[in-house]
Amino acid sequence: MQTTARADARIASSAAPRRKSRAPWATWLHRIFVVLMYLFMLSPLIFVVWLSFFKDAILYFPPSGYTLSWYHKAVTDSAFVNGFITSLQVAIIASLCGVTLGVAASLGIIRYAFKGSNVINTLLLSPLLVPGIVAGVAIYLAYLQLENILDMDVVGTYGGLVLAHICLTIPWTVRLVSASMHGLDPSIVEAARNLGASPRTAFWRITLPMLRPAIVAASLFSFVVSFENLELSLSLVGPGRTTLPIAIMQYLEFNLDPTIAAVSAIQILLLGIVMLVTDRFVKLSQVV
Amino acid sequence: MAKVSIERLKKTFGSAVAVSDFSLDIADGELVAFLGPSGCGKTTTLRMIAGFIEPTAGTIRIGDDDVTHMPVHKRNTGMVFQRYALFPHMTVSQNVMFGLEMHKVEAAERDKRMRAALDMVRMSQFHDRYPRQLSGGQQQRVAIARALAIQPRVFLLDEPLSNLDAKLRLEVREEIRDLQRNLGLTTIFVTHDQEEALAIADRMAIMYDGKVQQIGSPEALYERPTNLFVADFLGKMNFFEGSIMEAGKFRTKNQRDIAIVGADRDTKKVGVRPERVTLSAEPQGPNALAGVIDTAIYLGSIIDVRIRLDSGESVSAQISNRGGEHIQHLSDGARMHACFDPADCVLFSE
Secondary structure (H helix, E strand, O other): OHHHHHHHHHHHHHHOOOOOOOOHHHHHHHHHHHHHHHHHHHHHHHHHHHHOOEOOOOOOOOOOOEOOHHHHHHHHOHHHHHHHHHHHHHHHHHHHHHHHHHHHHHHHHHHOOOOOHHHHHHHHHHHHOOOHHHHHHHHHHHHHHHHHHHOOOOOOOHHHHHHHHHHHHHHHHHHHHHHHHHOOOHHHHHHHHHOOOOHHHHHHHHHHHHHHHHHHHHHHHHHHHHHOOOHHHHOOOOOOOOOHHHHHHHHHHHOOOOHHHHHHHHHHHHHHHHHHHHHHHOOHHHHO | OOOEEEEEEEEEEOOEEEEEEEEEEEOOOOEEEEEOOOOOOHHHHHHHHHOOOOOOEEEEEEOOEEOOOOOHHHOOEEEEOOOOOOOOOOOHHHHHHHHHHHOOOOHHHHHHHHHHHHHHOOOHHHOOOOHHHOOHHHHHHHHHHHHHHOOOOEEEEEOOOOOOOHHHHHHHHHHHHHHHHHHOOOEEEEEOOHHHHHHHOOEEEEEEOOEEEEEEOHHHHHHOOOOHHHHHHOOOOEEEEEEEEEOOEEEEOOOOEEEOOOOOOOOOEEEEOHHHOEEEOOOOOOEEEEEEEEEEEEOOOEEEEEEEEOOOOEEEEEEEOOOOHHHHOOOOOOEEEEEEOHHHOEEEOO
């Protein structure tokens, strides 16, 4: 039986349009172009990692030697460590809430194509369009109003920061999940209902598992977007509650040594690991 | 299995009428095909029976239960969809199991019924595959097993063969028919393919524009269509316009007399099937209309001949290919007589 499946696969692949054969020089040109593009995109990362090992306290090229001491400084500096923990907490909570709300919103928009669902869809995507610094100031002003009304602190609180970050993460979920829902055959859920599943059971057992790749991808992107956000957080953090990007910026105001590079390298490594692990479970390239 | 009775069913979407005045009784174990062009309301009707669409008016009974307003998951119908609709994240056996779990079948029994259902469609050896690893025909077989495993009271098929290629279509069709006969399934089969419906159905309901045009056995509908739509939709037919002169005599607009059986005063058109028309050089029988062959198209088993009559009308004839001399004289421009039996004429009053 194994052979039949393989034969099927072969038929399927041969049915796909073949790539046109090209002249050898064109193939080489294409390859060189691709390599250059990748170099262009990756060069900031490569340089940051390289710089983080430079021995000199003041960036100097070529370096007089290499050292790991900047890494030691990065992981012992309390501003960075606290910033990292705050960012991690905010990102996790914001992406959990954002994804939950985003999935609910996309379900509502796609399933019940109600009057004005297009408007709501656009509205939910708008945080992508507004410059972060503008949104940050706007949220700051809104929070001030809210403080007057509620007579309690909002600006500079943990909750205020998380709430703003949730707004930031929702568009990613709405985008990814509704795109995925568009591709689903509605008769699959109908089949489940026909086989005796109540609407709720059909949702938990059929709809949600089918959306899993999109939801995992949305969680990842939400996490990354929240974790590395600077502009929005800038006007919302309070004393002792800086996020990592803000800690980095504050450090940069007075220092220009490779500690920053070391911090960035660690951040790149961690996010890279998160992406690779996610990709093990869900092929991100299929969703995004 | 159970009988199904549908009474004056109606569905409107805003001002658009999708189905109106649909009444039909389906006997226990009978296979009824809903046939019609797309947009005729056949799928809407099926979906109302399954419970996906709420009827505007009318009642649906399965067995003795009124299910008109019962939610989908309580109706116990087994439905097969055009695009298979297997659960992509479940294996073949999990797909079949799902319905059994929902019906709270005991674990041991569940396993047995899952195996039996897969055996029935010869898919047991694929039980641990995922749908994407199966061909279209295999996926549809699994979908059939999944629908039948829950032992539904009615088996509903919505264009189940449309996504399969020609050869497979025939194979799965036979399989559905065999299962239906052996298990005595009350079945509703929606299709736009008349050959499919003719081959498989005990009775067929031809629908057009939201209304049932005629219900009956394939033979009855083909031989005795009651209106022009049915006559034209099912197979082909030559029509002559005119009126009845006296009993057994119909005169066309072009003053040509045609011998018929019957004397219905309201008759406005007479029809005859192309395969009932014979061609001969000499006039034969009471109806022999002289003309010239316009085109003769060789189609292998038959020759499709178009004759322009001296009186102006055009008549199609399908001559079965018996080879040799029989067909040699059927060339363009040859003078011929189109002959047919009065008993083969169908009368229409519209």
